[in-house]
Amino acid sequence: MAQEYIALKDNNKIGVIALNKSAFQTIAKNVIEEDERLKLAESNAPFKYAITCKIVNDQLLLSADVKVNYNANVNQVCVDVQGKIFENIEHMTGYTPDMIDIRVVGFIF
Template identity: 55%
Template sequence: MAQEYIAVKQKNDLGLIAISKSVFQTIAEIEVEEEENVALAEATPFKSPLGCKITDDRLYLSVDIKVMYNANVNEICAKLQNKIYDSIKHMSEYAPDVIDIKVTGFLF
């Protein structure tokens, strides 16, 4: 069953520390915005370009992007995956299990 958060530490006498999936989406969005030859795909009424799913404390991210027409797509996608992974791990001490980058179009 999908969850809305990931527990960072086990519950103790003081409570439970958890991170919402919107935090992971925001981190991914910031990384896409910082990349030069990439932009987030447009949102549709039924789908956001940033998806996050948490199942059994496993984090799955999907990012729909558009790439500049003269850029190396493979290199940009690999670099973006690594940046998102590193940022999430650095900021939350949690490693994403899957980061799926989907190129939906090109920027001219």
């Protein structure tokens, strides 16, 4: 069965803090929705979400399907949103993501 959370390494001896993968998905979703140059891609298939998060061997692997504005520089938009997602996850959770994959599946006209 797939792991659903990441246990953070904390210095105290009281307990363990664990974050569910939905917390990372929500942070990524908020970052993408703030950027007006792109939006999350919709899917016609049931149970297919635009943002997927996997935790393998305590490594966070996050991927997002987006549509980019037709007159925007696609490479720069992807680099910007990758950096913002990385910074927000690191700042809000204290965990450093291992992979953030931005997949452009279409354009906004």
